[in-house]
Amino acid sequence: GAGVSQSPSNKVTEKGKDVELRCDPISGHTALYWYRQSLGQGLEFLIYFQGNSAPDKSGLPSDRFSAERTGGSVSTLTIQRTQQEDSAVYLCASSLARAREAFFGQGTRLTVV
């Protein structure tokens, strides 16, 4: 594809519902990152996938958050039992390797009401 694609662009959900956010990285990129962008909080690291290695989940804020990456390509970030504080823009990025340029998607704006 032309770049990193995220869907949906916007998601409004009721408190307590589960949501799934999708990320299609650039073909061939082995590294994939998820970040959360909140006003005044900057970019918060969530999870990092690198090839076939075990993902670095150290940034996930609670056990309600999980992510998987199937076949080394598409990734899904799942938030269970959403809370209002989960409202933010969720950004996905991919890169050829850890220290190479990361390309970002347009983000998914999640609003929990």
Place this chain on the structure above:
Amino acid sequence: QRVTQPEKLLSVFKGAPVELKCNYSYSGSPELFWYVQYSRQRLQLLLRHISRESIKGFTADLNKGETSFHLKKPFAQEEDSAMYYCALSVESGGGADGLTFGKGTHLIIQP
């Protein structure tokens, strides 16, 4: 590892010099980047320290003694108005291994 950008907001006049501060904490050899997000656009790489290049008139020098990677431009232009994020990449073998971002600095260039 941690990245600190002390200024949430920086406002300068067009033509004035700009310096966006970034300090990091890491004892090894880091790789540092500046990313920029213009209004309604995606976050994108501006420059990285290993390239030692000037992009859009911006430069950044890694100072290991001061653990800083400040972004500078001698003469600001209105199109430089954006959010700027400093980022650190380290490899800690079993620990966090990804891009760590600062909280960002909102740069406003006044006409």
